Amino acid sequence: MQTIIYTNSVSEAIRSLVSEMNPASVHIITDTNVERDVLPRLGLDYKIIAFPPGDEHKNIITLSSIWASLIEQGATRKSLVINIGGGVVTDMGGFAASAFKRGIRFINVPTTLLSAVDAAVGGKTGINFEGFKNEIGAFAPADAVVISTALFSTLPSEELLSGYAEMLKHGLLSSAEDYAALLSFDILNADLDRLLPLLEKSVKVKERIVGEDPHEHGIRRALNLGHTAGHAFESLSIIKGNPIPHGHAVAFGMLVEMILSHTAEGFPSDELYRYAAYLKSQGYGTPAITCDDYADLIALMRHDKKNDTPDSINFTLLSSPGKVLIDRTAAEAEITAALDIFRDMME
Amino acid sequence: MQTIIYTNSVSEAIRSLVSEMNPASVHIITDTNVERDVLPRLGLDYKIIAFPPGDEHKNIITLSSIWASLIEQGATRKSLVINIGGGVVTDMGGFAASAFKRGIRFINVPTTLLSAVDAAVGGKTGINFEGFKNEIGAFAPADAVVISTALFSTLPSEELLSGYAEMLKHGLLSSAEDYAALLSFDILNADLDRLLPLLEKSVKVKERIVGEDPHEHGIRRALNLGHTAGHAFESLSIIKGNPIPHGHAVAFGMLVEMILSHTAEGFPSDELYRYAAYLKSQGYGTPAITCDDYADLIALMRHDKKNDTPDSINFTLLSSPGKVLIDRTAAEAEITAALDIFRDMME
Numbered sequence: 059m060q061t062i063i064y065t066n067s068v069s070e071a072i073r074s075l076v077s078e079m080n081p082a083s084v085h086i087i088t089d090t091n092v093e094r095d096v097l098p099r100l101g102l103d104y105k106i107i108a109f110p111p112g113d114e115h116k117n118i119i120t121l122s123s124i125w126a127s128l129i130e131q132g133a134t135r136k137s138l139v140i141n142i143g144g145g146v147v148t149d150m151g152g153f154a155a156s157a158f159k160r161g162i163r164f165i166n167v168p169t170t171l172l173s174a175v176d177a178a179v180g181g182k183t184g185i186n187f188e189g190f191k192n193e194i195g196a197f198a199p200a201d202a203v204v205i206s207t208a209l210f211s212t213l214p215s216e217e218l219l220s221g222y223a224e225m226l227k228h229g230l231l232s233s234a235e236d237y238a239a240l241l242s243f244d245i246l247n248a249d250l251d252r253l254l255p256l257l258e259k260s261v262k263v264k265e266r267i268v269g270e271d272p273h274e275h276g277i278r279r280a281l282n283l284g285h286t287a288g289h290a291f292e293s294l295s296i297i298k299g300n301p302i303p304h305g306h307a308v309a310f311g312m313l314v315e316m317i318l319s320h321t322a323e324g325f326p327s328d329e330l331y332r333y334a335a336y337l338k339s340q341g342y343g344t345p346a347i348t349c350d351d352y353a354d355l356i357a358l359m360r361h362d363k364k365n366d367t368p369d370s371i372n373f374t375l376l377s378s379p380g381k382v383l384i385d386r387t388a389a390e391a392e393i394t395a396a397l398d399i400f401r402d403m404m405e
Numbered sequence: 406m407q408t409i410i411y412t413n414s415v416s417e418a419i420r421s422l423v424s425e426m427n428p429a430s431v432h433i434i435t436d437t438n439v440e441r442d443v444l445p446r447l448g449l450d451y452k453i454i455a456f457p458p459g460d461e462h463k464n465i466i467t468l469s470s471i472w473a474s475l476i477e478q479g480a481t482r483k484s485l486v487i488n489i490g491g492g493v494v495t496d497m498g499g500f501a502a503s504a505f506k507r508g509i510r511f512i513n514v515p516t517t518l519l520s521a522v523d524a525a526v527g528g529k530t531g532i533n534f535e536g537f538k539n540e541i542g543a544f545a546p547a548d549a550v551v552i553s554t555a556l557f558s559t560l561p562s563e564e565l566l567s568g569y570a571e572m573l574k575h576g577l578l579s580s581a582e583d584y585a586a587l588l589s590f591d592i593l594n595a596d597l598d599r600l601l602p603l604l605e606k607s608v609k610v611k612e613r614i615v616g617e618d619p620h621e622h623g624i625r626r627a628l629n630l631g632h633t634a635g636h637a638f639e640s641l642s643i644i645k646g647n648p649i650p651h652g653h654a655v656a657f658g659m660l661v662e663m664i665l666s667h668t669a670e671g672f673p674s675d676e677l678y679r680y681a682a683y684l685k686s687q688g689y690g691t692p693a694i695t696c697d698d699y700a701d702l703i704a705l706m707r708h709d710k711k712n713d714t715p716d717s718i719n720f721t722l723l724s725s726p727g728k729v730l731i732d733r734t735a736a737e738a739e740i741t742a743a744l745d746i747f748r749d750m751m752e
Binding site for chain 1: 465469472473476500503504505506507508529530531534535537539540541542543544620
């Protein structure tokens with residue numbers, strides 16, 4: 059299992075890990091935004107490999123340049139990589155480390171809430187390839203992850219909202235109590251000190267699920283809750299030229315899938331209203347869709363890589379908060395009905 | 406542990422594995438020589454991805470083209486790759502499969518003795534990068550390996566000799582009996598049916614050692630026997646423009662390291678003479694070195710990646726056949742003396 063450290067003192071935690079691991083050399087992998095905005099605050103004296111920010115740089119060209127930099131900086135099999143950044147940095151830096159000399163040690167230090175709760179933990183690393191997301195990669199858990207909400211102080215509130223959607227997901231997968239605690243937290247005006255223990259609880263839900271099924275043969279698919287419909291919202295928004303953040307799309311996708319859960323599995327209807335009210339109160343907005351978009355959304359859900367056959371659409375459903383049902387399918391008519399209810403609730 | 410099948414019926418073994426694994430699709434990765442010379446004999450009806458032969462193509466460009474072909478051929482997470490070829494094919498094809506969609510299943514079918522006894526088994530995969538051998542890769546064991554000496558019938562005798570050096574190494578690491586059995590086999594005029602059980606015994610030695618230490622933190626380094634001096638012979642021959650095969654270099658390197666073992670650890674001297682006589686009787690030839698080459702050879706040994714610090718030269722030594730001592734070092738004067746004795750014995 060990975061060491062995960064929850065702290066308000068990031069630099070100290072990193073220095074102490076480095077001293078414990080006693081590497082031959084230390085190489086920070088990051089993007090140029092984090093290099094400019096975050097690294098000076100940390101005051102770490104290690105070699106730096108920085109690439110331009112953005113998912114469009116999460117590719118084999120940037121990956122090769124990271125490997126070339128590691129060689130140029132004299133990294134050996136006993137060196138250590140520290141990935142400091144969002145999901146692009148931890149995904150690509152983790153894969154770079156896992157394949158360099160067939161694998162050197164690495165630490166993840168997520169600088170966004172989304173990467174703290176999602177990408178930095180659990181061992182999925184990779185790059186995009188020929189337009190396919192995370193097509194090339196490895197299951198390679200970081201040796202340690204340092205999680206601190208102190209790094210989020212300069213994040214725009216939109217980014218906090220986006221990451222919080224994944225926390226809501228973990229709450230729903232965990233228990234009615236965990237989920238209720240999240241709905242009573244004000245992420246729009248977040249108290250970062252109070253966020254840290256909530257984040258710790260949330261990451262532990264993911265750790266537990268990943269620990270039971272590291273290679274996603276079964277229960278790990280529970281973590282796809284909200285993502286079948288969510289990815290469709292996200293892709294459609296990109297196609298329409300008005301992209302919404304990943305977490306917002308997942309937040310909307312979870313409502314669609316809760317509605318499907320209500321119809322198919324008796325998920326309580328008052329939970330639907332409570333959840334929709336929370337999204338509206340926190341300013342998640344609403345995806346601008348009409349019934350003319352249904353065919354496109356359903357086609358996008360059908361092409362999701364989580365489907366084992368092209369004829370079925372796979373969902374993770376819930377019979378209540380904490381009661382998870384993986385590998386469920388829904389017919390087009392059910393999805394259409396759920397999208398109608400979704401639009402009503404979010405208006 | 407990997408399934409390893411020893412057989413004289415390669416196609417049947419492959420078809421039976423495919424039927425058992427029930428993949429969504431099957432993709433053969435190979436080089437164009439094997440595609441032309443071996444695949445027609447096997448009569449398999451699977452998709453083919455072939456690249457030009459040779460270590461110079463074991464790079465990120467070819468690797469990317471393999472991934473692109475897998476996508477183009479519609480490979481999914483439930484597809485199967487079959488690597489059919491020598492070490493370049495199994496190393497690169499194995500890494501391609503291990504990183505495609507974070508890992509799909511693959512089978513290795515070695516077509517050279519060297520890859521059967523060495524590269525195809527044990528999970529080391531990778532490509533060369535910026536002039537460094539196997540700089541990028543993964544520890545990823547094949548789901549199954551199909552080993553058949555029937556595939557070697559068209560190999561030049563030089564290739565059989567080269568692979569047999571690794572078998573001699575496994576014999577030395579295993580026991581006096583296994584080693585003696587190898588010295589009484591005529592690899593120069595090889596009876597391939599008799600070679601199969603010897604090969605099986607040899608691969609099992611490697612399996613046992615790799616099973617005890619898959620990530621090479623300790624005893625797996627025993628498999629480096631002969632390789633510190635051997636790589637130096639190999640590199641020097643390339644620098645001089647007259648390259649010798651890898652296995653031949655290892656065969657010579659083992660004699661150098663047996664001489665060091667004799668001096669430092671009392672390895673019996675009659676074993677040295679017996680081994681040198683075998684090499685000469687089987688036509689391994691001799692590396693054309695003089696005492697003017699010693700400084701270069703020692704410098705090459707010093708830069709070997711098996712050294713943890715640049716100041717020491719790491720060897721695997723033996724106190725007798727089957728009695729292995731890893732992580733030993735030798736001083737320059739001892740190496741110089743061993744090279745003198747080596748030249749005397751091989752003349």
